[in-house]
Amino acid sequence: MCSAKRREIRAMVQATIRDGAPSLDIDPFSAEGLDDPHAIDAAIRDAGPIVRLEKYDVWFTGRYDVAERVFRDYETFESSSGTGMWNVKRAENWRKPSVILENDPPGHTKYRRIMASILSQRVVRRLTETFQARADELVDEVVSSAEFDAATALAEAYPLSVLPAAVGVQPEGVKYLLPYSNLNFQAMGPRNELYERALAAAEEASAYVAWQMRRDALEEGGLGHTIYAYVDDxxxxxEDAGMLVRTFLSAGVDTTIFGIQFALLALAQDPASWSLLRDDPGLARTAFEEALRWNAPSPFIGRTTARETEIDGVRLEAGEKVVMDLAAANRDPQRWDRPEVYDLSRDTSGHLAFGTGIHGCVGQMMARMEATCLLSALARRVQTIELTAEPVRFHSNWLRGFESLPVKVTLR
Known part of the structure; x- marks a missing residue:
């Protein structure tokens, strides 16, 4: 984001002091906010350690150190009231709460242990050969046409071709996963037009996922059946096993797709970074990690105060929602040097795109493996990559990515 744009947004911000903290008259979920999200992120981060958004009467923080503290203090900032803007203990939700994402210790601990075992490093290593073979095959198919939409042909097509199959999803059901997951994330934000459209579009998908969660609907030998083995033990x-399978279907696809999209965008925009990856495909993991820091695909996550507390001198009552703007925190100049620059030489350890602490994304090793397979396959096959038109943003309350990312490549 250019400094002129940041000054423009700052000039638009109506800031008052409320409860000892800035209260901002801006809307991250407006059309303007969705089209230029980093300007809004910067306004939230620059205003103070914690700010109140007047439109939604919810606390936000865009500061890295504050977000990290909130993540780690799970006893004060609970997840069981929901990880979106709404307190799911007080308001009706479109689905039952997740037993792992919207749960706290001690209940959370058992489910976290099971999912960590299902997605262990050993399991990810076992799947890597199959995933890499599919990445190589897909890249060969797609790049042969020289010009294509990388958002759909690569970033979307690849995760949808490997993860559902690994879980045991029926092939004919894959088409329902994105509408279902879209509703899952849209519902975490305001009940606006984006949410209403997603709700209408996901009616058939919701019915399918409810069916697919069942043991006898899953393919034998997949990760879904491994979850059900814990029922037998x-x-x-x-019911718990089905809910854990649902976690794969609702939270494990979109974020990986959009993370890969941002990596492809950065590499297409920056020939120097692409050259580094092309010359050393072993940098694929680094290229993905820096993309997650540079543009967090899941920019927000909410917590709820379980008791009265204080954040940098601001008093919060029990039951108040605090939304961490992870996209802003991952570009916090107090934490990162030149944060708006995509830089493959950067040490990205500590970025918050996957969260941190006991609720850190349990599927992050799988997402990293998928992205590494695809980006390394592309680097081995392609000499140059560049954008041929402006990317088209995907509008979502709780995700960031693209509907279209048109590119042109030359082959090695």
Missing amino acids: GEISE
């Missing part, structure tokens, strides 16, 4: 109920 008496550790969890049949």
Whole structure:
């Protein structure tokens, strides 16, 4: 974001002091906010350690140090009231709360342990050969046409071709996963037009996912059946197992797709970074990690105060929602040097795109493996990559990515 744009947004911000903190008259979920999200992120981060957004009467923070503290203090900032803007204990939600994402210790601990085992480093290594073979095959198919939409042909097509199959999703059901997941994330934000459209579009998808969560609907040998083995061992109920399978179907696809999209965007915009990756495909993991820091695909996550507390001198009552603007925190100049620059030489450790602490994304190793397979396959096959038109943003309350990312490549 250019400094002129930041000054423009600052001039638009109506800031008053409320409860000892700035209160901002801006809307991250407006058309302007969705089209130029980093300007809004910067306004939230620059205003103070914690700010109140008047339109929604919700606390936001865009500061890295504050977000990290909130993540780690899970006893004060609970997840069981929902990870969006709404307190799911007080308001009706479109689905039952997740047993892992919207749960706190001690209940959360058991489900976290099970999912960590299902998605362990050993399991990810076992799947890597198959995932890499599919990445190589897809890249060969797509780049042969020289010009294509990288948002759909690569970033979307690849995760949808590997992860659902690994879970045991029926092939004919893959088409329902994106509408279902879109509703899952839209529902975390305001009940606006984006949410209403997603709700209408996902009616058939919701019915399918409810069916696909069941043990007898899953393909034998997949990760879904591995989850159900814990039912046979008496550790969890049949319903719990289905809810854990649902986590794969609702939270494990879109974020990976959009993370890969941002990596492809950065590499297409910056020939120097692409040259580094092309000459050393082993940098694929680094290219993905820096893309997540540079543009967090899941920019917000909410917590709720379980008790009265204080953040940098601002008093919060029990039951108040605090939304962490991870996209802003990942560009906090107090934490990162030249944060708006995509830089493959950067040490990205500590970025918050996957969260941190006991609620850090349990599927992050799988997402990293998928992205590494695809980006390394592309680097081995392609000499140059460049944008041929302006990317078209995908509008979402709770995700960032693209509907279209037109590129042109030359082959090695």
